[in-house]
Amino acid sequence: MEVTIIVRRKRVFVQQPVAILDSGVGGLTVAKEVMRQLPLEKIVYFGDSLRAPYGPRPAEEVRKFTLQIVDYLLQFQPKMIVIACNTATAVALEEIRQLVDIPVVGVIHPGARAAITTTRNGQVGVIGTEGTILSGAYEKALKSISPSLEIIGLACPQFVPLVEQGLSGQEDTYRIVSECLQQLTESSIDCLILGCTHYPFLSSLISEVMGPNVALISSADETAREVSTILYHKGLLAKRIQKPVHQFLCSGDPELFRRIAEQWLNEEIKVNSVVWQVTRIG
Amino acid sequence: MEVTIIVRRKRVFVQQPVAILDSGVGGLTVAKEVMRQLPLEKIVYFGDSLRAPYGPRPAEEVRKFTLQIVDYLLQFQPKMIVIACNTATAVALEEIRQLVDIPVVGVIHPGARAAITTTRNGQVGVIGTEGTILSGAYEKALKSISPSLEIIGLACPQFVPLVEQGLSGQEDTYRIVSECLQQLTESSIDCLILGCTHYPFLSSLISEVMGPNVALISSADETAREVSTILYHKGLLAKRIQKPVHQFLCSGDPELFRRIAEQWLNEEIKVNSVVWQVTRIG
Numbered sequence: 309m310e311v312t313i314i315v316r317r318k319r320v321f322v323q324q325p326v327a328i329l330d331s332g333v334g335g336l337t338v339a340k341e342v343m344r345q346l347p348l349e350k351i352v353y354f355g356d357s358l359r360a361p362y363g364p365r366p367a368e369e370v371r372k373f374t375l376q377i378v379d380y381l382l383q384f385q386p387k388m389i390v391i392a393c394n395t396a397t398a399v400a401l402e403e404i405r406q407l408v409d410i411p412v413v414g415v416i417h418p419g420a421r422a423a424i425t426t427t428r429n430g431q432v433g434v435i436g437t438e439g440t441i442l443s444g445a446y447e448k449a450l451k452s453i454s455p456s457l458e459i460i461g462l463a464c465p466q467f468v469p470l471v472e473q474g475l476s477g478q479e480d481t482y483r484i485v486s487e488c489l490q491q492l493t494e495s496s497i498d499c500l501i502l503g504c505t506h507y508p509f510l511s512s513l514i515s516e517v518m519g520p521n522v523a524l525i526s527s528a529d530e531t532a533r534e535v536s537t538i539l540y541h542k543g544l545l546a547k548r549i550q551k552p553v554h555q556f557l558c559s560g561d562p563e564l565f566r567r568i569a570e571q572w573l574n575e576e577i578k579v580n581s582v583v584w585q586v587t588r589i590g
Numbered sequence: 591m592e593v594t595i596i597v598r599r600k601r602v603f604v605q606q607p608v609a610i611l612d613s614g615v616g617g618l619t620v621a622k623e624v625m626r627q628l629p630l631e632k633i634v635y636f637g638d639s640l641r642a643p644y645g646p647r648p649a650e651e652v653r654k655f656t657l658q659i660v661d662y663l664l665q666f667q668p669k670m671i672v673i674a675c676n677t678a679t680a681v682a683l684e685e686i687r688q689l690v691d692i693p694v695v696g697v698i699h700p701g702a703r704a705a706i707t708t709t710r711n712g713q714v715g716v717i718g719t720e721g722t723i724l725s726g727a728y729e730k731a732l733k734s735i736s737p738s739l740e741i742i743g744l745a746c747p748q749f750v751p752l753v754e755q756g757l758s759g760q761e762d763t764y765r766i767v768s769e770c771l772q773q774l775t776e777s778s779i780d781c782l783i784l785g786c787t788h789y790p791f792l793s794s795l796i797s798e799v800m801g802p803n804v805a806l807i808s809s810a811d812e813t814a815r816e817v818s819t820i821l822y823h824k825g826l827l828a829k830r831i832q833k834p835v836h837q838f839l840c841s842g843d844p845e846l847f848r849r850i851a852e853q854w855l856n857e858e859i860k861v862n863s864v865v866w867q868v869t870r871i872g
Contacts, residue, residue, distance in 0.1 A: 345735075346735060346736075347735075348736075348737070421627070421815060421822075425627055425814075425815060452829075453827060454627075454629055454630075456629070532707075533707060533815075536706075536735065537816055540699055540703075541820060545734060547734075
């Protein structure tokens with residue numbers, strides 16, 4: 309079935325939450341940066357861990373899942389939606405922008421912008437899921453702003469499962485990362501876009517493999533900065549006296565999600581499982 | 591007299607220029623970053639070098655000058671206005687936002703946002719002109735986003751004249767910079783906002799004085815990134831095959847302006863003097 313979404317409210321209030329969605333725990337890298345850069349903003353986070361990874365799925369399926377989650381999250385009356393998943397951004401960002409009347413931020417343009425700011429030799433690497441790399445979304449975003457850039461894209465399908473299973477600290481992980489990135493270590497790129505929000509979990513390994521002359525660009529930092537810019541320009545920055553209480557929702561095992569999330573965010577959280585509410589639509 | 595401004599055009603086209611204004615050559619630090627980050631964007635730059643520096647002037651006077659320049663620049667049908675002067679941003683940004691129906695970007699919020707992203711210990715220094723520091727605009731911008739920050743503001747009225755006279759490379763300059771910043775070198779700030787677009791001309795000296803543990807935040811980089819973000823979100827990024835030809839205008843001595851500008855931008859430019867057109871209004 310087709311999903312149609314409309315935000316019916318006429319006014320958006322500054323105290324409403326920022327909704328962040330991802331295929332699983334990867335978007336927590338964005339959520340953590342939003343918490344740090346915008347400590348007064350309340351977050352409602354949704355991780356579709358039951359159906360992660362999105363990377364190998366057909367674009368049409370990812371599109372439908374993303375629309376379902378946006379539809380679900382609208383019940384929280386967010387003032388902004390952040391699609392903190394590169395695969396979902398590549399296939400659904402523009403459509404969602406048309407469907408809702410609140411700002412929608414993806415993770416691809418912020419990463420592209422940061423790479424343009426960072427590169428000195430104009431040679432930029434991008435790693436992501438198959439879905440993201442195949443879509444050519446980074447290449448398009450980069451070239452639309454700065455046509456003379458040279459871009460090398462590389463799909464790393466092994467990375468997301470490592471993170472979703474909570475294995476990013478294991479010994480084998482270095483070997484897998486190093487083998488995947490071999491082609492890039494032999495290139496002359498001077499910056500590498502981590503084109504998947506799961507990858508910052510592996511950033512110290514990736515940095516070790518790529519060496520000190522390649523700057524890593526995390527979509528997370530940059531997306532949080534874009535969230536801040538847009539909220540400011542729309543007059544939507546929250547005003548609060550107390551630290552807000554965030555909400556975490558996932559479609560998969562809430563215990564596994566909580567364990568990974570608490571380790572990454574460095575604070576205790578409560579996770580609600582919401583399998584039924586989301587999958588009823590599909 | 592009061593200045594009233596209205597943009598009458600109904601449609602904004604992507605090929606229209608980005609207008610950048612400053613009290614003099616300081617905004618060239620922003621222009622240079624816009625050229626680097628957005629090589630397809632055409633720039634119309636106005637430096638009010640006849641009346642620089644703005645820092646020691648009464649707020650009402652700076653406000654009037656800024657409105658005059660915006661009114662003048664509207665003849666170029668810009669798709670965006672960048673107030674690349676902290677003093678002018680502090681007193682006139684909100685008013686200009688009300689008066690025109692194109693996006694208006696200032697330099698204070700981008701700098702504040704970058705400092706929030708950069709600081710680890712929450713202690714942030716701000717240097718600027720008397721006008722900027724007295725206005726408390728940075729403190730307000732920083733605290734509105736992250737209330738727990740500790741901020742030390744310091745006016746450095748000596749810096750702008752050094753830059754406008756093209757003396758930033760001279761021997762005496764180190765002594766002046768070092769004396770001005772003494773109070774900050776004795777503090778525990780871990781990042782310092784260069785809260786005046788002239789200061790990047792002095793950044794290697796400032797960095798030497800402050801030492802390696804204090805990150806310098808240039809409004810220029812951050813403002814260019816904000817320009818990029820807003821143009822993207824408004825669907826206003828330029829589409830061009832050739833490098834655009836920029837326009838430079840100043841109210842003071844065009845030769846002095848050209849000399850400083852060419853050194854900073856590292857390319858040849860043509861500068862038009864436009865004293866009469868601007869000052870006729872005041």
